[in-house]
Amino acid sequence: MSDISTEADVKTLVDSFYERVQQDALLAPIFLDFAHVDFSHHLPQLYDFWSGILLGTNRYRGFPMRKHFPLPISLAHFQQWLALFTAAVDAHFAGPTAELAKQQAVHIGRVFATRLGLLQPTIDGA
């Protein structure tokens, strides 16, 4: 299995993750019934977001946290989000950048969950 190294790889990862999300009993209702996400708009945002983190590109211009404040989500949603993201990485890729993707998902998930008041802030941000 190869590592994540091209834009096509980032797209494979994001598409694979969202296929899982759309079939998930906990997460699908948030994306589909609550937020009515337009995937033709959302997926390119996510390609740019993860391409920035994993390939060092600089296209993403959003403020992702803002989109999450209104969502009716708990820690269980974050745990499931992370489980599906990790499964999507492991289904397709192995190597240092694949590991970075999983680490960053944990890190950003923790920051979002803390800002939503679902986790206690810690002094080292960990």
Ligand code: HEM
């Ligand atoms: C409980 C977990 C999560 C749920 C249910 C969730 C759900 C959503 C929803 C509904 C949107 C709005 C899409 C739209 O209306 O266009 C969104 C946007 C987004 N999410 Fe999440 N999310 C979660 C966690 C995360 C995490 C941990 C990350 C990053 C690692 C992330 C990254 C993003 C990004 C980059 C956007 C796009 C913001 C933009 O349009 O600029 N999300 N998410």
